[in-house]
Amino acid sequence: MLAIYPDSPSVDLARTLDLSGYSWKGVATAELMNRLQPVDGWMGAVVCCEDDPEGGWAMCRALRKLDRPVRRILVLVTGAQIGDLEIRENLFDDFLLSPFHPRELEARLRHMFYNELTAPSSSVVEHAGLRLNLETYQATFGGSPLDLTYMEYELLKYFVQNPGRVFSREILLSEVWGYEYFGGARTVDVHVRRLRAKLGEEHAHLIETVRSVGYRFGASKWSG
Amino acid sequence: MLAIYPDSPSVDLARTLDLSGYSWKGVATAELMNRLQPVDGWMGAVVCCEDDPEGGWAMCRALRKLDRPVRRILVLVTGAQIGDLEIRENLFDDFLLSPFHPRELEARLRHMFYNELTAPSSSVVEHAGLRLNLETYQATFGGSPLDLTYMEYELLKYFVQNPGRVFSREILLSEVWGYEYFGGARTVDVHVRRLRAKLGEEHAHLIETVRSVGYRFGASKWSG
DNA sequence: CGCATGCTGTCGACTGATTGACGGCATGCG
DNA sequence: CGCATGCCGTCAATCAGTCGACAGCATGCG
Numbered sequence: 001m002l003a004i005y006p007d008s009p010s011v012d013l014a015r016t017l018d019l020s021g022y023s024w025k026g027v028a029t030a031e032l033m034n035r036l037q038p039v040d041g042w043m044g045a046v047v048c049c050e051d052d053p054e055g056g057w058a059m060c061r062a063l064r065k066l067d068r069p070v071r072r073i074l075v076l077v078t079g080a081q082i083g084d085l086e087i088r089e090n091l092f093d094d095f096l097l098s099p100f101h102p103r104e105l106e107a108r109l110r111h112m113f114y115n116e117l118t119a120p121s122s123s124v125v126e127h128a129g130l131r132l133n134l135e136t137y138q139a140t141f142g143g144s145p146l147d148l149t150y151m152e153y154e155l156l157k158y159f160v161q162n163p164g165r166v167f168s169r170e171i172l173l174s175e176v177w178g179y180e181y182f183g184g185a186r187t188v189d190v191h192v193r194r195l196r197a198k199l200g201e202e203h204a205h206l207i208e209t210v211r212s213v214g215y216r217f218g219a220s221k222w223s224g
Numbered sequence: 225m226l227a228i229y230p231d232s233p234s235v236d237l238a239r240t241l242d243l244s245g246y247s248w249k250g251v252a253t254a255e256l257m258n259r260l261q262p263v264d265g266w267m268g269a270v271v272c273c274e275d276d277p278e279g280g281w282a283m284c285r286a287l288r289k290l291d292r293p294v295r296r297i298l299v300l301v302t303g304a305q306i307g308d309l310e311i312r313e314n315l316f317d318d319f320l321l322s323p324f325h326p327r328e329l330e331a332r333l334r335h336m337f338y339n340e341l342t343a344p345s346s347s348v349v350e351h352a353g354l355r356l357n358l359e360t361y362q363a364t365f366g367g368s369p370l371d372l373t374y375m376e377y378e379l380l381k382y383f384v385q386n387p388g389r390v391f392s393r394e395i396l397l398s399e400v401w402g403y404e405y406f407g408g409a410r411t412v413d414v415h416v417r418r419l420r421a422k423l424g425e426e427h428a429h430l431i432e433t434v435r436s437v438g439y440r441f442g443a444s445k446w447s448g
Numbered sequence: 449c450g451c452a453t454g455c456t457g458t459c460g461a462c463t464g465a466t467t468g469a470c471g472g473c474a475t476g477c478g
Numbered sequence: 479c480g481c482a483t484g485c486c487g488t489c490a491a492t493c494a495g496t497c498g499a500c501a502g503c504a505t506g507c508g
Binding site: 011041065066067068069079082083085086090092095097101103106107110111114135136137147149150175 | 288303307309310313314316318319321325327328330331334335338351352353387388389390403433434436437440442
Binding site: 373374375376408411412414415435436 | 454455457458459465466471
């Protein structure tokens with residue numbers, strides 16, 4: 001996921017990114033980036049300095065200071081702004097003269113991430129906008145973080161790793177909790193309830209109740 | 225000293241290099257470069273691919289295989305040749321579209337070598353304003369020094385080198401201390417506490433507690 | 449050597465969050 | 479309607495993390 005500043009980029013930039021197959025999000029402030037952060041962090045950022053160089057460079061400085069810094073920064077500058085680059089070498093990884101040839105942007109992005117892509121990808125489980133990063137114990141839904149407790153996380157992980165299947169409460173107890181069934185099947189209900197609450201009203205239906213049987217995550221594929 | 229291929233570069237290129245203060249030498253073959261090599265090695269190379277792409281790329285491959293490889297390679301390509309870059313990512317460090325603006329060439333060279341100059345200091349680990357100098361065992365936060373003890377430093381180093389990942393106390397004990405876990409998992413807690421104290425109240429959150437799991441450095445899920 | 453200082457690991461108490469349980473209520477189904 | 483099942487509000491027990499304090503140990507210094 002790329003971050004683009006300012007939050008409504010030029011049509012050319014947006015189109016080129018789309019055509020190149022990058023997923024991206026416009027961001028207005030660095031503070032927002034901490035909040036919108038994808039589970040596996042920001043892949044990179046494109047900062048447009050043409051119209052508002054001060055704002056652009058301030059953004060670059062902020063990007064470098066994020067708790068989890070952006071891995072690569074590409075800045076767009078006009079020919080007249082080339083001189084600005086000299087005292088800001090540390091704030092960007094590559095630059096591109098604007099107006100630009102779409103294929104040059106594409107090539108620069110690709111080259112910038114060339115080294116990154118070889119890096120081992122962290123183990124991320126994903127399903128329908130929901131992402132669980134098993135290494136960092138973080139969960140996000142559509143980019144916004146979910147603040148889950150340990151048990152909620154474990155239960156959700158089990159669901160996400162087995163989408164579409166129905167599990168009885170007893171199975172869930174033994175698989176997620178490790179118990180032998182001991183009477184407290186209601187415990188599962190409660191945790192499902194809390195999970196649904198944290199998923200938000202509109203996505204609560206991701207965990208379906210199958211009456212008299214148990215629960216299922218996602219995918220009633222046939223329903224239209 | 226820069227190596228320029230082919231050995232008689234265009235007037236524009238030669239003049240821009242001269243005006244930018246670079247000393248350079250035109251070279252026709254990589255074999256020559258071993259012989260003409262300056263005492264401190266080649267600083268970098270500019271390879272012109274516009275007229276003879278095959279020869280240019282062959283030169284790049286050769287440059288990468290020198291006994292003492294060139295530290296940075298900039299290739300000149302035409303707009304029509306951008307596509308050639310994709311399968312040769314490993315052969316260059318930056319590229320420049322020809323015809324070029326002299327100031328862009330100057331800026332790219334400067335930036336390429338800026339990275340080169342800072343890269344060797346890989347004995348410095350940095351993350352979000354926090355800087356650890358592995359050679360001198362010093363740590364600074366935003367310029368002001370942190371007075372860390374040995375164990376605090378080791379722990380912080382481990383965290384900084386593995387940002388975003390969650391580590392259980394047992395893992396930390398075995399990785400940082402070298403112990404086999406033997407009951408004293410609370411030791412980790414205490415050192416984390418002391419680290420947080422020294423990071424100062426406003427940055428203490430850099431080390432996050434993941435309840436029931438362990439600790440994580442950076443990557444705040446600081447949702448407002 | 450004797451002492452002071454600082455680092456390291458351990459312990460017990462405190463605190464707040466998590467968790468599982470219960471009873472009442474709503475809803476679906478025959 | 480009557481029953482079964484699931485959902486919700488609430489609560490107490492438990493647990494994990496944090497904190498303050500302290501003892502053992504190494505190091506530095508007079």
